[in-house]
Amino acid sequence: MTAKLIEFPTGRASVESDPDLAAKAADGDRQAFAELVRRHQVTVRGMMRRLTRGHEADADDLAQATFLRAWTQMGGYAGGTFRSWICAIAYREFLQRRRKQVSEQKTSDAAQVLADGQFQPTNHGAKQDLNAALARLPEAQRVAIILGVGAGLSHSEISLATGWPLGTVKSHIVRGKQTLRELLSDYGVA
Amino acid sequence: MAIDKFDDELAALFEAEDASLRADADIFERRVDRAIGRKLLMRRLVLAGATMIGGLVAGAQLPDILLQINSYGGFGLSVFDDAAENIKGQSLMMVMIGVAALGSMVTLLSADRI
Numbered sequence: 001m002t003a004k005l006i007e008f009p010t011g012r013a014s015v016e017s018d019p020d021l022a023a024k025a026a027d028g029d030r031q032a033f034a035e036l037v038r039r040h041q042v043t044v045r046g047m048m049r050r051l052t053r054g055h056e057a058d059a060d061d062l063a064q065a066t067f068l069r070a071w072t073q074m075g076g077y078a079g080g081t082f083r084s085w086i087c088a089i090a091y092r093e094f095l096q097r098r099r100k101q102v103s104e105q106k107t108s109d110a111a112q113v114l115a116d117g118q119f120q121p122t123n124h125g126a127k128q129d130l131n132a133a134l135a136r137l138p139e140a141q142r143v144a145i146i147l148g149v150g151a152g153l154s155h156s157e158i159s160l161a162t163g164w165p166l167g168t169v170k171s172h173i174v175r176g177k178q179t180l181r182e183l184l185s186d187y188g189v190a
Numbered sequence: 191m192a193i194d195k196f197d198d199e200l201a202a203l204f205e206a207e208d209a210s211l212r213a214d215a216d217i218f219e220r221r222v223d224r225a226i227g228r229k230l231l232m233r234r235l236v237l238a239g240a241t242m243i244g245g246l247v248a249g250a251q252l253p254d255i256l257l258q259i260n261s262y263g264g265f266g267l268s269v270f271d272d273a274a275e276n277i278k279g280q281s282l283m284m285v286m287i288g289v290a291a292l293g294s295m296v297t298l299l300s301a302d303r304i
Contacts, residue, residue: 037223046208064218068225068226071226149200177200
């Protein structure tokens, strides 16, 4: 039986699993880590763009910081899905950056706080409608939807990443979807 | 609208939005790789500096310090071995100038590599 090749956008192919690549990266193999970045950058960058409500530059800075931290903490990856591990790091990076900006804002009225302003539209159509609808959700529901639907994490993985109880996660997901359905119907998207 | 159908449509909306991120995936990957390269270089330079200061304070011979920098810093460059051999018998000032030049060269080479 031949191993199934996984094709990636760059045209490269790899048969190695995420845990195998992570083990190599933990030993300092930068090529292995580059492959992990290649596989998960869309998830992390997409997650950050939604968490920062469309601030693309901030989102990519946070995504880079996430992968940099993952590189330095690779030895702490103890199995499970790599996606949930990197998304948990990403969420912590986002919270840390936001706390820092809130702290800086106390001494500077001119500072803008991540995810505390209006959504910055970068495109038109359904994409803008989705982000506008997400921006109108309560914080917890928005995070749950972004991690669950956007990043594809399971409820238990969201619970681990956020520290919320499992029941709370499920509740936020259900309520978030209900609200999104109403909002997107208003926009004529869904 | 059935909730199942909405789930599919919502997932499709997210997926469509993420498609644009694949277009500049290579740029982002290189950006992360360069950031890691800079972090590694900084770690090596700090380690090299600490080894140099520690060695001088402890009164170690400069050729030995250079060899230790090469080893602890993970540079793996034969130029360190050559330098260690060549500085034997030189004055301290000449050695320090040589070390500074060597450090600059290694930095430039490493920076170019990343």
